[in-house]
Amino acid sequence: xKKFLLIFAIFFSFPIFSAGAGxxxxxxxxxxQEGVCEHVEIDANNKASLQRGAKLYMNYCxxxxxxxxxxxxxxxxxxxxxxxxxxxxxxxxxxxxGDLMEISMQEKDSKAWFGAPPPDLxxxxxxxxxxxxxxxxxxxxxxxxxxxxxxxxxxxxxxMPNVLLDLQGEQRSVCKQVxxxxxxxxxxxxxxxxxILTQEKCGFLEVVPGTGLLSPEEFDQSMVDLTNxxxxxxxxxxxxxxxIGKYVILYLLxxxxxxxxxxxxxxxxxx
Ligand code: HEC
Numbered sequence: 001x002k003k004f005l006l007i008f009a010i011f012f013s014f015p016i017f018s019a020g021a022g023x024x025x026x027x028x029x030x031x032x033q034e035g036v037c038e039h040v041e042i043d044a045n046n047k048a049s050l051q052r053g054a055k056l057y058m059n060y061c062x063x064x065x066x067x068x069x070x071x072x073x074x075x076x077x078x079x080x081x082x083x084x085x086x087x088x089x090x091x092x093x094x095x096x097x098g099d100l101m102e103i104s105m106q107e108k109d110s111k112a113w114f115g116a117p118p119p120d121l122x123x124x125x126x127x128x129x130x131x132x133x134x135x136x137x138x139x140x141x142x143x144x145x146x147x148x149x150x151x152x153x154x155x156x157x158x159x160m161p162n163v164l165l166d167l168q169g170e171q172r173s174v175c176k177q178v179x180x181x182x183x184x185x186x187x188x189x190x191x192x193x194x195x196i197l198t199q200e201k202c203g204f205l206e207v208v209p210g211t212g213l214l215s216p217e218e219f220d221q222s223m224v225d226l227t228n229x230x231x232x233x234x235x236x237x238x239x240x241x242x243x244i245g246k247y248v249i250l251y252l253l254x255x256x257x258x259x260x261x262x263x264x265x266x267x268x269x270x271x
Pocket of ligand 1: 060063064065116118119121124136137158160161163
């Protein structure tokens, strides 16, 4: 029995790996960590969030980034948006509800305009991970040295213009005084006065107040919704899989008990 329990424990405690990539020169709020993406909680069951994300995507991203491995109809069905509302608000031009979500921008044109063609984003979250995408969307900042006047902490020298500027407002890369840390991890103090020692560190992101349509909290929520939608596009059956998965595990557990009982019966004969 002990052996069984051990195998059981190992099986269920196995860590679940998720794809992730470094986050460039993104600094945490206290400046202690660099290159670590901000975490975002993805919720495939939150239909309202997915609907808001889809709306943002179709209005702010779809002009340049196709979702060509998905179909409008599938998205409307999964997100529980009636076809007429979907067609009226989330589809443009000649597109039909049964079509793949392609765009009309030609790759050679966009390459000439931006230096790099905007990639299809259907599988973006599978490629980079949700945390990366979320952090990327929040990390555009003013940089006069770049051709479009904008750079990104997560994706250095990116060719994408900051299409979120009106929502977020102008974001700048600024310097701040941050506490110094001793080798043992504690705060460094002045031995005479006991004052906490600080140093200047540059590269923090700061939104110029009053320049965006949304408050910082609203903007963060919008980017959660947008990332949630892209995560759904990468893995549209996640919700269904998790639902079925519960029954599969239950079935396996029952099977485990039965197999163990059978094993005990067989063992009796061995002696
Ligand atoms: C005006 C066109 C344009 C719009 C609109 C646009 N992007 Fe982009 N985007 C680009 C270009 C061009 C690149 C490629 C940049 C490069 O490789 O340097 C890019 C790159 C990206 C990447 C990185 C892709 C990768 O893996 O290399 C992501 C993620 C992304 N865009 C998301 C978005 C989202 C989300 C929106 C909507 C809020 C959006 N983009 C709106 C032009 C656009």
